[in-house]
Amino acid sequence: MMLKGRLMTKLNLRLFLGLLLLCLGAGPVGASDSTSAPPSKLPVPGMVTMIDLGAKKCIPCKMMAPIMEKMEHKYKDKAAIVFIDVWEHHEQAGRFGIRAIPTQIFYDASGKEVFRHEGFMAEKDIVSMLKKLGVEP
Numbered sequence: 001m002m003l004k005g006r007l008m009t010k011l012n013l014r015l016f017l018g019l020l021l022l023c024l025g026a027g028p029v030g031a032s033d034s035t036s037a038p039p040s041k042l043p044v045p046g047m048v049t050m051i052d053l054g055a056k057k058c059i060p061c062k063m064m065a066p067i068m069e070k071m072e073h074k075y076k077d078k079a080a081i082v083f084i085d086v087w088e089h090h091e092q093a094g095r096f097g098i099r100a101i102p103t104q105i106f107y108d109a110s111g112k113e114v115f116r117h118e119g120f121m122a123e124k125d126i127v128s129m130l131k132k133l134g135v136e137p
């Protein structure tokens with residue numbers, strides 16, 4: 001009986017998390033991340049890192065996609081700019097303590113989190129934060 005209770009609790013938790021992601025605009029997609037760095041290697045050691053956690057079907061995330069691509073090219077070899085699809089990588093939402101998508105997290109070169117933002121983040125704000133961390137294009 002106790003095992004049945006535990007199983008139901010786990011199933012209810014998974015159902016709740018799935019519904020939460022759907023309400024946030026995420027959906028079951030198989031798109032890959034926009035970086036070659038595996039999520040387990042983040043933040044990138046010795047490099048300023050910006051991680052954008054979202055989903056390919058989330059409207060604010062879709063709005064950020066071209067900005068993220070531009071930032072990846074603009075800061076190539078100067079900062080790690082990473083997108084993680086939390087629908088594809090469920091465990092990363094918990095690892096990074098995500099409450100809403102998109103969420104952007106900035107880390108200094110030592111790997112310390114220095115800034116976190118929830119929602120759409122404009123290009124000028126991303127550039128400004130990277131500049132504060134000492135990264136120029």
